[in-house]
Amino acid sequence: MFVEPNTIKVQIKRGSNQSSFTQEFEVPEQDNQTVLDLVTYIQEYIDPTVSYRFACRVGMCGSCGMMVNGEPRWTCRTHVKKVLGSSKAIEVGPLGNLPVIKDLVVDMDPFFDKWIAVGGVHHPSKNRHQSIEKIDESSAERVFANEAVECINCGVCYAACDVVSANNDYFGPAALNRAWSLVNDVKTENKEAILDAVSGNSGCHNCHSQQNCSNYCPNELNPSASIASLKRKVFASKIKNLLGSAK
Amino acid sequence: MANSSFGNIDRQDTDILIIGSGGAGLFAALHAQKAAPTQKVTIAVKGLIGKCGCTRMVQGGYNVALGGGDTVERHFMDTIIGGKWLPNQDMAWRLCNLAVERITELENEVGCFFDRNEDGTLHQKAFAGQTADRTVHKGDLTGIEIINRLMEQVLSRPIEKLQEHRAVSLIPAAGGEGISGVLFIDMRTGRFRFVRAKTTLMAMGGGPTMYKYQTPSGDKTMDGQAMALRAGLPLRDMEMVQFHPTGLLAGNNTRMTGTVLEEGLRGAGGYLLNSQDHRFMFDYDTKGERATRDLVSRAIYSEMKKNNSSPNGGVFISMSHLGPDVVRSKFPGMVKRCADSGFDLAGGKVEVVPTAHYLMGGVVVDVDTRTEVPGLFVAGEDAGGAHGSNRLGGNGVANSTVYGGVAGDVMGQEATRMNELRTPDEGILEQEIMRACAPFNKPVAPLAEIREKMRQIMWDDVGVVKTGSGLIRSIKSLAALEEELNSIGVDDKELAFNLTWHDWLNLKNLMQMSNVIAQAALARENSRGAHHREDYPDTGDLESSYFTLVRQSGNELSVSRKPVQFTIVKPGETILPEHEPESLVG
Amino acid sequence: MISAKLYILQRLTALIMAPLVLGHLVLMIYAVQGGLSASEILGRTQGSAFWAIFYALFVFAVSVHAAIGVRTVLFEWLKIRGSVLELLSWGLGLGLLVMGLYSVYAVTA
Amino acid sequence: MISYSLAPHRRNLLWSAFLLHRVSGVCLALFLPLHFWVLSQALHNPAALEGFLEWTDLWYVKLGEYILVFLLGAHFFGGLRLMAFEALPWSNRQKTFAASAFALSFILATLFLFSAVQYG
Ligand SMILES: Cc1cc2nc3c(=O)[nH]c(=O)nc-3n(C[C@H](O)[C@H](O)[C@H](O)COP(=O)(O)OP(=O)(O)OC[C@H]3O[C@@H](n4cnc5c(N)ncnc54)[C@H](O)[C@@H]3O)c2cc1C
Ligand code: HEM
Ligand code: SF4
Ligand code: F3S
Numbered sequence A: 001m002f003v004e005p006n007t008i009k010v011q012i013k014r015g016s017n018q019s020s021f022t023q024e025f026e027v028p029e030q031d032n033q034t035v036l037d038l039v040t041y042i043q044e045y046i047d048p049t050v051s052y053r054f055a056c057r058v059g060m061c062g063s064c065g066m067m068v069n070g071e072p073r074w075t076c077r078t079h080v081k082k083v084l085g086s087s088k089a090i091e092v093g094p095l096g097n098l099p100v101i102k103d104l105v106v107d108m109d110p111f112f113d114k115w116i117a118v119g120g121v122h123h124p125s126k127n128r129h130q131s132i133e134k135i136d137e138s139s140a141e142r143v144f145a146n147e148a149v150e151c152i153n154c155g156v157c158y159a160a161c162d163v164v165s166a167n168n169d170y171f172g173p174a175a176l177n178r179a180w181s182l183v184n185d186v187k188t189e190n191k192e193a194i195l196d197a198v199s200g201n202s203g204c205h206n207c208h209s210q211q212n213c214s215n216y217c218p219n220e221l222n223p224s225a226s227i228a229s230l231k232r233k234v235f236a237s238k239i240k241n242l243l244g245s246a247k
Numbered sequence B: 001m002a003n004s005s006f007g008n009i010d011r012q013d014t015d016i017l018i019i020g021s022g023g024a025g026l027f028a029a030l031h032a033q034k035a036a037p038t039q040k041v042t043i044a045v046k047g048l049i050g051k052c053g054c055t056r057m058v059q060g061g062y063n064v065a066l067g068g069g070d071t072v073e074r075h076f077m078d079t080i081i082g083g084k085w086l087p088n089q090d091m092a093w094r095l096c097n098l099a100v101e102r103i104t105e106l107e108n109e110v111g112c113f114f115d116r117n118e119d120g121t122l123h124q125k126a127f128a129g130q131t132a133d134r135t136v137h138k139g140d141l142t143g144i145e146i147i148n149r150l151m152e153q154v155l156s157r158p159i160e161k162l163q164e165h166r167a168v169s170l171i172p173a174a175g176g177e178g179i180s181g182v183l184f185i186d187m188r189t190g191r192f193r194f195v196r197a198k199t200t201l202m203a204m205g206g207g208p209t210m211y212k213y214q215t216p217s218g219d220k221t222m223d224g225q226a227m228a229l230r231a232g233l234p235l236r237d238m239e240m241v242q243f244h245p246t247g248l249l250a251g252n253n254t255r256m257t258g259t260v261l262e263e264g265l266r267g268a269g270g271y272l273l274n275s276q277d278h279r280f281m282f283d284y285d286t287k288g289e290r291a292t293r294d295l296v297s298r299a300i301y302s303e304m305k306k307n308n309s310s311p312n313g314g315v316f317i318s319m320s321h322l323g324p325d326v327v328r329s330k331f332p333g334m335v336k337r338c339a340d341s342g343f344d345l346a347g348g349k350v351e352v353v354p355t356a357h358y359l360m361g362g363v364v365v366d367v368d369t370r371t372e373v374p375g376l377f378v379a380g381e382d383a384g385g386a387h388g389s390n391r392l393g394g395n396g397v398a399n400s401t402v403y404g405g406v407a408g409d410v411m412g413q414e415a416t417r418m419n420e421l422r423t424p425d426e427g428i429l430e431q432e433i434m435r436a437c438a439p440f441n442k443p444v445a446p447l448a449e450i451r452e453k454m455r456q457i458m459w460d461d462v463g464v465v466k467t468g469s470g471l472i473r474s475i476k477s478l479a480a481l482e483e484e485l486n487s488i489g490v491d492d493k494e495l496a497f498n499l500t501w502h503d504w505l506n507l508k509n510l511m512q513m514s515n516v517i518a519q520a521a522l523a524r525e526n527s528r529g530a531h532h533r534e535d536y537p538d539t540g541d542l543e544s545s546y547f548t549l550v551r552q553s554g555n556e557l558s559v560s561r562k563p564v565q566f567t568i569v570k571p572g573e574t575i576l577p578e579h580e581p582e583s584l585v586g
Numbered sequence C: 001m002i003s004a005k006l007y008i009l010q011r012l013t014a015l016i017m018a019p020l021v022l023g024h025l026v027l028m029i030y031a032v033q034g035g036l037s038a039s040e041i042l043g044r045t046q047g048s049a050f051w052a053i054f055y056a057l058f059v060f061a062v063s064v065h066a067a068i069g070v071r072t073v074l075f076e077w078l079k080i081r082g083s084v085l086e087l088l089s090w091g092l093g094l095g096l097l098v099m100g101l102y103s104v105y106a107v108t109a
Numbered sequence D: 001m002i003s004y005s006l007a008p009h010r011r012n013l014l015w016s017a018f019l020l021h022r023v024s025g026v027c028l029a030l031f032l033p034l035h036f037w038v039l040s041q042a043l044h045n046p047a048a049l050e051g052f053l054e055w056t057d058l059w060y061v062k063l064g065e066y067i068l069v070f071l072l073g074a075h076f077f078g079g080l081r082l083m084a085f086e087a088l089p090w091s092n093r094q095k096t097f098a099a100s101a102f103a104l105s106f107i108l109a110t111l112f113l114f115s116a117v118q119y120g
C-alpha cells in the first residue's frame, strides 16, 4: 500500500527589508533532512524563485545562516528533527541584524566591514624570507588565541546579539572575538591599534554580556568570554597608561 | 528580463581581474596588489569573498618540505610517482619548491595559525602516498584558517569586490589578439556586467560536481573550464577525476550526501563493512582500510556492484570497536558533524560511498600560469598539469596558493607594462549574452530530474571504474540529455538572485564538461592513478607516457594524446641522492 | 555608544558605590525596625562628618554612574544621538549631583 | 522604543538578567531625584518629612518600597555579577551566578519588608 509521506509546513519570509511577506509551502518529510534541504526542495520543486545562499553544505563556509523559528542557525548542519515541533511547522527567515538582499539572502558586508574596522587582520612582524616563529602551543597567549580563532564568520552570533539590533555601529561579537585572538597572537604587530579600535565608541564596551553569541555559536566558540577579556585588557592598559603619565 | 537586451548592460574597466576567491584567487589578489600598486585590482566571485570554493574546505592540510630529512626533491619525487609519471615536471617542481616560501608567507605575513610541535616548530604529518611527514595543518580545519586569514588581508586592502558575480564567458579582443574582458551576471540583480581588464585570472577551482556523489562546494560547477573550452583553450588530463573513498551517504534528498568523512578515520583503524558486516578491504589489498584512496574507492565500488551494499547503496564505516569515547575525543568534528546529520559515528555505523573530490585535469598553462591567449592566466584547480593522474592529499591547497601567488606577480608586471585595455569583440559579447539567456521563453520544468540523470550517467559510466562501451554509452546519453536541457526553460519574471537560472547555467557547463571527461577517458587506453579502465587495466609503458588534450573549435571537440616530457627525471630514475631511504615515515 | 573611558568610569563608580549601598541597605533594614521617623534619621546624621562624607561620596559616584547608564539606555532604546544625548545624560548627572549634595547637606548639616 | 516581544533568544536567563539590570538601573535613576527631594525637606520643612515617612506605612507604599529595595538589590548583585564576569576568567556557571544574584536580591528585599512590617 502506498503511504503518503508526511509533510512539513515551511513558512518562508520573503522579499526585502522594504516589503516582506510570508509564504507557506508543504515539503515531504525525509529521514535525513536539514533545514537547508527544505529550502532547496522548495526552490527546486515548488517555487523556483525562492532565493537563499549556501556553499560548502557542511558547516565550514558560514554562508547559510538563517533564522529558524526565530533563532539564528547554520541551516546546512541543522537537522530538521532538531527544530521541528509537534506542529510539524518550521519558520525560516533571513539572518537577523543584516540588510536583506532578497528572501533568505542577506548582505554580509556590514559584518565584514566591522571585522576589518576592529583591526581584525594580521599585521606581520616578519616576512616570507625569515624563519617561521617557534611557538609554544601551551603558552597562555597561544591557548587564548587558538580558542577564539576557529570562527567561520557565519554571522549567527551577530544575528543573536540584541546590542547589535539596538546599536547599528556596534562591532558585534564575531569581530571582537577575532580582535581578542589577534591581541594574543605573538606574531602580530601593532596591537595598540587593535586595543584602540576595540575601546572606541563601537567597541567591546557596548557589550552587555547577554551571552547569546556564545549560546548560538554553532562552533561552540565563546565570543562573550573573548569580549570580557578584551574589556579586562583595555582596563589594564588604560590604568597603566594613566599611572605611566602620572609619573 | 533584466537587461538581456544587449545595449543595456553594465560595463566597467579594471586593470587586473581575478575570478574566484579560493586559495588561488585570494593569493593572486594580494600579490597583484603588491606587484602593481598603481594598478586597479578587482576580484569577482560567485559567492561571498572567501566564503565559497573548496580551499576553505581543506581538512588535512598543506604539503611542504621543511627539512628534518625531507627535501623539495623528495616532495617532487612523491608528486611525480603519485601522479604516475604524468605530471608536467616543471610545474610539479615549481609547486614543491615555492610551497616552502608560500607556507612561510602564510605564517609570517598572512598570519595563519598552524599547529606546532613541542619544540615550537611546525607540526607535520604524512598523508597516504608520502615518504615524509610533510603536511602542515591546523587541526583538521586547515582550509578555514588559511582562507579566513587571506580573506582579511584582501578585505583590508583597496581591492574592488564584485561579490555574487557569476563569470559567464571570456570575451576576446576585437581582431582576436588576446582577451578583452569577462562577461558576468550580477546575481543579486540579475543584470549583465562586462568587465574589461588588461590581465584576467581564472581561479574558479574546477570541481567535478557532475557525479552522483561529490565533495566540492556547491558553487563550483566547472564554469571556468567550460568557459576556457568555449574560448578554444586546450584542456589536459581531463579523465583524471579523483574520488575520495568515504563520502557520507544519507540518501538523494539531502545536500550532505557526498560530503567528506575524513581520511584519518581509516588511518586510525576504522573498519569498512559491507551489508553482511564483512570487513572486506583485506579481500582487495594487504593494507586493508589503510590502502590509498583509489584502491579503497575501487574496492567499495566493487562491493556495491556485487550488491553487498547498505540501505542507501554504499558500505559502512564503523569506528565503535575503538571505543565510542576514544572516537569522540579523537574526531570531535566528525562525530559532531555526523550527529548533526542524524548519525552516530562514535557508537554506530555510518553509510559511506566513494565521492568525486578533485579534478587533476585543467587548462594548459606554463609555469607562470600563462595560457596561449595573451592576457589570460589560469591558476589553482582550474589549471592542469601539476598533478598528472593523481593528486597527493595536501598538494591541492599547495598548488592553488603557490600558483595563485605566481599569477598575481606575473599579472602585476604585465598590467603595469600595458598602456591600454583591449577592445572587446562586441559580436561575441552579444552572442554570449544570448547564450546565457537561452533558457528564457521556454516551457518551465524542474531541473532536478535532469541533474539526477546526469549524475547517474557519470557515476555509472564515467566513475570509479570505466569501460570503453560504458564511455561510449555515456557520451550518447549525455548528448540526449543536453538536448533535453536545451528544451527546458527558466521563468524570467524575476532575475534577481534567481538560483534556478544559475542552476540551469551550472547544468549546462557540467554537461559540456561531462562530455569532455568522457571523451578524454575514452582516449586513455590504460589505467593510471585515478583513471581505471576495466578493459585496459594495465599501467602501460611509462617511457612513452602520454597525456590527453581536449579542445573545442566551433561545436567540435577534438581529443589528442601528447607525450609527457620528462624534463627533470625519467621513469625509473630519481633525483634523490644515492643512499637516501625510500621512505622517512616510520 | 560607550567608549573605554566612560566604561571605566562607570565601573569605578560602581565599585565605590558597592560598599556604600551595602552599608546603606544594612542600615535601612536595621533602621526600619520599629518604623522610620524623621527625628530618628536626623538624629543619627546631623552633625556627623562620617555620614556627610559617606553620602557625599555616594552622590558623586551615583551621578556619574547613572548619567552614563542612562546615556546607554537613551542611545540604544530611544535612539537618541549626538548633542541631545550628551545634554540629556550629563544634565541628569548634574541634576542628581546638585539635588543629592543639597539633600546630604540637609540631613547632615 | 524597541518592542521586546519574547523572541526565542530572549527566553534566555542571561538575557532576562540583562533586562532586569537595565530596568532596575533606570528605575533607580528615576527614583533617586525623588528620594533626594524628600530628604532635602529636612531643611525647610521637617514636618513634611515626618508626614512623608508616616505615609510610607501605608501597605501599597510598603509594597512600592519592597519593589524598590528589590530593584536596588537586583541592580547591586547583578552589577557585581557583571563586574565579576568581566574581571575574572570564564566560568561555565554564568547562569548559576545570575540566578544567585536574583535570589539574593529577593532575600534582601524580603528581609527589608519583614523588618519593616514586623516592627512597623
Ligand atoms: C572537502 C575537501 C577537502 C579537501 N582537503 C584538502 C586537503 O586536505 N589538502 C589539499 O591540499 N587539498 C584539499 N582539497 C582540495 C583543495 O581544496 C583544492 O585543491 C584547492 O583548494 C583549490 O583551490 P582553488 O583556489 O583553485 O579553488 P577554490 O578554492 O575551489 O575556489 C574557487 C573559487 O571560484 C569561484 N567560482 C567558481 N565558479 C565561478 C564563476 N562562474 N564565477 C565567479 N566565480 C566562480 C568559487 O566561488 C570560488 O570562490 C580538498 C577539497 C575538498 C572539496
Ligand atoms: C551598588 C551599586 C551599583 C553597582 C555595582 C552597579 C553596577 C552597574 C553596572 C556594572 C552597570 C553596567 C551594565 C552594563 O553596561 O551592562 C550598571 C548600569 C547602570 N546603573 Fe548601576 N550599579 C550600581 C548602582 C546604581 C545606582 C544606585 C543607580 C541609579 C541611580 C544605577 C543606575 C544604573 C543605570 C541606569 C545603568 C544602565 C543600565 C544599562 O545600560 O543597561 N546603578 N550598573
Ligand atoms: S563566533 Fe561563532 S557564531 Fe559568530 S561568526 Fe564565528 S562561528 Fe559564527
Ligand atoms: S550577545 Fe551581544 S551583548 Fe555581548 S555577550 Fe554577546 S556580544
Ligand code: FES
Pocket (backbone or CB within 6 Å): A054, A055, A056, A057, A058, A059, A060, A061, A062, A063, A064, A065, A074, A075, A076, A077
Ligand atoms: S553551507 Fe557552508 S556553513 Fe552551511
